[in-house]
Amino acid sequence: MSEAPAFLPLFPLGTVLFPGGLLPLRIFELRYLQMISECHKTGTPFGVVGLVRGAEVRAAGASPETFADMGTLATIRQLESPQSGLLVIECVGTERFRVLERRQQTNGLWTARTETLPAEPRVPVPDDLHNVADALRQFADTLRQRGGPLPMAEPFDYDDCGWVANRWCELLPLPSEMRQRMLALDSPLVRLELVGDLLAQTRISGQR
Numbered sequence: 001m002s003e004a005p006a007f008l009p010l011f012p013l014g015t016v017l018f019p020g021g022l023l024p025l026r027i028f029e030l031r032y033l034q035m036i037s038e039c040h041k042t043g044t045p046f047g048v049v050g051l052v053r054g055a056e057v058r059a060a061g062a063s064p065e066t067f068a069d070m071g072t073l074a075t076i077r078q079l080e081s082p083q084s085g086l087l088v089i090e091c092v093g094t095e096r097f098r099v100l101e102r103r104q105q106t107n108g109l110w111t112a113r114t115e116t117l118p119a120e121p122r123v124p125v126p127d128d129l130h131n132v133a134d135a136l137r138q139f140a141d142t143l144r145q146r147g148g149p150l151p152m153a154e155p156f157d158y159d160d161c162g163w164v165a166n167r168w169c170e171l172l173p174l175p176s177e178m179r180q181r182m183l184a185l186d187s188p189l190v191r192l193e194l195v196g197d198l199l200a201q202t203r204i205s206g207q208r
Helices: 030-042 127-146 161-171 176-184 188-202
Strands: 008-013 022-027 046-053 066-083 086-104 110-116
Touching: 008 030, 008 066, 022 030, 030 046, 030 066, 030 086, 046 086, 046 176, 066 176, 127 161, 127 188, 161 176, 161 188, 176 188
Parallel strands: 008 046
Antiparallel strands: 008 110, 022 086, 046 066, 066 086, 086 110
16 A cells, blocks of 8 residues: 655646546646656655646636545656656546545645545455456557557456456546546445446447
8 A cells, every 4th residue: 555645745737537547648737747746756756636627737727626625645666857847747546535535836836635545355246247357458458559658557357347447437438527536436246337337338348
């Protein structure tokens, strides 16, 4: 389990990070350059929270960002600095957390006192949802054959409800509000069942 600091630095984004998810970022705002550099140096995570109102890049005179009360810890696994004032990083989501208290520093950086939620149990994919896992495997295999980058971090676990559901929640063109509701679900099986319904509507999973 990732150890979050007493007050976790936050990165509000227009997307939702799920446990096990891969998140590439280009960092150029001063508040986040300082935050990411410190997290990388100390090996500590930061929190990714979904924006409810506001923009990822702060504008002069803009109202403060509003963000969700639940997010996901992100650990930095790659960091490059191709030029001064720019960091290119790749992160992986770990545990979910709940925001208990939030503060904004003078430089605009949000921090929060958080509660890290227990890791989700590993739940085997039931027989009636194997088609959902098979469709994800086929998608990944097709990308490999085409030589494209995989938008998923290893290890792959096509037999786990949570892992399969989380990857589909990242891949499907869902509204941010729906992704946030999916993240908040405590049952990996229920999340996968809902994903299966969405895939059946689009026939991606092969269901009729």
